[in-house]
Amino acid sequence: MKPENFKMALAATLAALTTATASPSFAHATAQHDGHAVVLGERKFPYPYKAMLAISSDADSETLRKFNLVHEFINTNINTPLGKGLGLDFSDSFFMYNGTNMPGYVDIGQKPMTDEMSWYRGVSDQWFDAAAINHYIHVGWIDTMHTFGDFSMVDTHETKFSRALARRAIAQLNACGDHLMVWTDHGNQSNVDNFGDYGNGSFYSYQQGANPWSPYYHTDLAVPYGIHFVWPDTHSDQFGMSSMIYPLQLPDGRRVWGFWRYTSAGQSPSGAQEWNWTPYHLDEQLSQAHLDALVRNQDYSIIAQHLCGTTYPGVLPRSAVDALERLAQYYREGKILVTRTSRLLVYNVSQQYVSYSVTYSGGQAIVHVWSIRDPVLGTHVPTIDEIRGLTFYTTDPQRTVIEIGDVPVPENLIQDNPTDGYAPSVEIEWWPADTNNYAVSSP
Secondary structure, eight states: OOHHHHHHHHHHHHHHHHOOOOOOOHHHHHHHTTTSOOEEEEESSSTTOSEEEEEEEOOTTOOHHHHHHHHHHHHOOSEETTEEOOOOOOOEEEOSEEOOOOOSEEETTTEEGGGSOOSBSTTSSSBSSHHHHHHHHHHTSEEEEOSSEEOOOSSTTOOOOOHHHHHHHHHHHHHTTOOOOEEEOOSSTTOTTOOTTTTSSGGGGGOOTTOTTSTTOOHHHHHHHTOOEEEOSOOOOOSOBSOOEEEEEOTTSOEEEEEOOBOEEEEOTTSOEEEOOSGGGHHHHTOHHHHHHHHHHTOEEEEEEOTTOOOOTTSSOHHHHHHHHHHHHHHHTTSEEEOOHHHHHHHHHHHHHEEEEEEEETTEEEEEEEEEEETTTEEEOOOTGGGTTOEEEESOGGGEEEEETTEEOOGGGEEEEOOSSSOOEEEEOOOOOOOOOOOOOOO
16 A cells, blocks of 8 residues: 555544544434533534635745735735735745755746745855744744755755754744744755655655654654644645544654645656646636535645745736635635644644533533543643634534533633534634734845
8 A cells, every 4th residue: 555545544544433423413402402502513613614724835936025925915805916815814834944056046036046035044044034934923924844944956965954953943943932833844855854754665765854863863853842743745636635634653753743735636647746736736726626525525625835936026827816716705605714734733633632521500511621632642631722613513502611621711712603504503713814914024
């Protein structure tokens, strides 16, 4: 069995093992408990949505100009050169270092690859776009480390990465209060800090980040820092999945969550992957057929992209703008909850592994959320932020209470929902929409 198929099968098995038993029908429960609220089970997604989607965009060819234009269009409601802002919750990735010697330009005006957006200039300790990146992490426009940097080299046997660079990067992020939990592998074999697929065939032997006997070892630093979710440079042509996560044990014995991204349209007749993760193919990724199927199957989806990968003055081609406007319409219609990658992944774990019980008193139903039985990171009592969006069907939302253990969730975070055709529901409110324009310019 191919590694990706094994991982998919394992994820499906774990999902099946944690699926709640069938709830009693609404009518039956009402008849048995007339005058009393009765909890009927967990709703998969926050009301009214039937699916959840994140765009996971890699930092390749990113510049501050392109980053700002893309985020002003996707995240805000202002008028932009690409059209009126869509008001979607989208968060990006970034590089700490720029250690590439690839030819070509990174932006208009024949900007060289040395101007690619990164915290440090090159691999030095001199800040480059650090102030902007730090700001965007704090306001939520960046939530993913696209490895420690762009180390792609023309000669793939060379690299500028070192363990010392990893140590400096993590110390700097900690000093700035920049707490990130998502990592995506990047680039060619010069990117030896990659680590997600080491051991899955000879090609991935270059990935040395989790090899404790390698001079490029760093997961003893990165995982304790807070990296909990890893995309391991694994292709997938499956647009929607019942769960995006699977357990991933690293060569050093540490455990993290692996996650899937939709990266390709399958294989060509010659067996090559037909990658469709550029803006030129965004309309194919976010096609009406894909979005309809996602809603119909009540699935998750994480789209891999390179939204700053062009050198257009407007960054995104017209077809990509149309695709994003189509996605925004599904969001506005209450069909697909569009959110940042980190929020989708945290919710996926909580939704899949929440442990709760229900007690009844004085006509009220009390949902006690006891823990998240996380098989990778450990069972723990969740914070409010970990369980935002958890939703429970009930015969009477106004007489249904949600508690963490025996402590009620604050009333201002509780949302009562009308029926979705099955039953009404009560939920811990999802994250509030934030359409502020956080764009900053170079100092």
